[in-house]
Amino acid sequence: KGGGHSHQIAYFPYFKDIKEFSKALSLLVTNVTLSSQNCKISAQEAFQIINKIGGILIPAHAFTPHKSIYGNCVRRLPEIFSRATLKKIPAIELGLSADTEIADHLKELAEYTFLTNSDAHSLPKIGREYNIVELEKANFKEILLALQRKEGRKIIANYGLDPKLGKYHRTFCEICNYTATSNPPVYKCEKCGSDKIVKGVFDRIIEIGDYQQSISPSHRPPYYHQVPLEFVPGVGKKTLNKLFDYFGTEMNILHKASYQEISRVVGFEIAQNIILARKGLLNLSPGGGGKYGKVKKKEKISGDKNLQLNF
Numbered sequence: 081k082g083g084g085h086s087h088q089i090a091y092f093p094y095f096k097d098i099k100e101f102s103k104a105l106s107l108l109v110t111n112v113t114l115s116s117q118n119c120k121i122s123a124q125e126a127f128q129i130i131n132k133i134g135g136i137l138i139p140a141h142a143f144t145p146h147k148s149i150y151g152n153c154v155r156r157l158p159e160i161f162s163r164a165t166l167k168k169i170p171a172i173e174l175g176l177s178a179d180t181e182i183a184d185h186l187k188e189l190a191e192y193t194f195l196t197n198s199d200a201h202s203l204p205k206i207g208r209e210y211n212i213v214e215l216e217k218a219n220f221k222e223i224l225l226a227l228q229r230k231e232g233r234k235i236i237a238n239y240g241l242d243p244k245l246g247k248y249h250r251t252f253c254e255i256c257n258y259t260a261t262s263n264p265p266v267y268k269c270e271k272c273g274s275d276k277i278v279k280g281v282f283d284r285i286i287e288i289g290d291y292q293q294s295i296s297p298s299h300r301p302p303y304y305h306q307v308p309l310e311f312v313p314g315v316g317k318k319t320l321n322k323l324f325d326y327f328g329t330e331m332n333i334l335h336k337a338s339y340q341e342i343s344r345v346v347g348f349e350i351a352q353n354i355i356l357a358r359k360g361l362l363n364l365s366p367g368g369g370g371k372y373g374k375v376k377k378k379e380k381i382s383g384d385k386n387l388q389l390n391f
């Protein structure tokens with residue numbers, strides 16, 4: 081709808097449902113065993129297939145420029161989905177280039193739960209974004225209740241990349257590879273004036289948003305930004321292995337380990353960067369056009385200043 085392609089996520093309670101879905105899908109694509117196949121049905125029709133099998137549909141990375149409902153299909157959900165369908169969609173996946181604050185410029189999203197999934201296409205990317213969910217048991221029914229925020233079930237926190245690090249955060253020029261830096265929305269390259277651009281997620285949301293300032297509904301859980309270790313300056317493969325050997329998991333390192341502990345394992349400079357990342361104090365240059373954002377090389381923190389940082 082709206083001329084664009086979009087990705088949707090389908091969740092099912094049972095493996096047999098997934099098989100049934102796969103069978104239904106095989107009639108609609110050229111080769112169901114390959115990923116990234118085009119399926120020429122509307123998202124509303126996709127919903128009908130998923131819903132009939134007992135699954136739920138959630139729009140994936142809802143604002144990215146090439147393959148998402150807001151990114152390149154429509155400005156408002158009712159342009160794609162019927163009223164009854166919208167009631168059955170429990171959540172929206174934010175994607176790496178957006179966060180709660182940015183997404184809550186859209187009024188119609190107030191009723192939806194936000195998911196911060198990692199959209200991992202390879203193993204090391206699992207957990208770069210995640211949700212902390214309050215459930216009685218780990219099963220489909222409980223997860224659905226949590227997404228619907230019913231019976232005390234809910235998402236208690238979203239953990240995600242600082243959206244600046246996402247691949248499509250700002251508008252990107254395909255002619256001179258410049259990533260926009262001025263206030264969104266940017267529709268034309270600020271450097272060469274070309275309109276051959278890949279629109280940024282931030283730019284798109286501000287373009288179609290209802291609010292000047294983000295307004296989050298009261299049910300919104302906190303959103304914690306994290307900078308995965310692969311983005312932290314000075315952290316290469318060897319360092320990563322040392323850190324994992326000692327601390328076990330990336331989340332331990334990003335959110336729990338103390339400055340002293342980390343610096344004992346990999347030295348004070350990397351420890352400092354990890355702690356600065358945790359506190360949101362690293363300078364980031366935004367991603368765009370399919371390239372991740374980066375941590376800017378910092379001015380050397382002097383010994384004195386270093387001591388003043390109270391880790």
Ligand SMILES: [Zn+2]
Binds near residue numbers: 087141
């Ligand atoms: Zn996708």
Ligand SMILES: [Zn+2]
Binds near residue numbers: 258269270
């Ligand atoms: Zn340009």
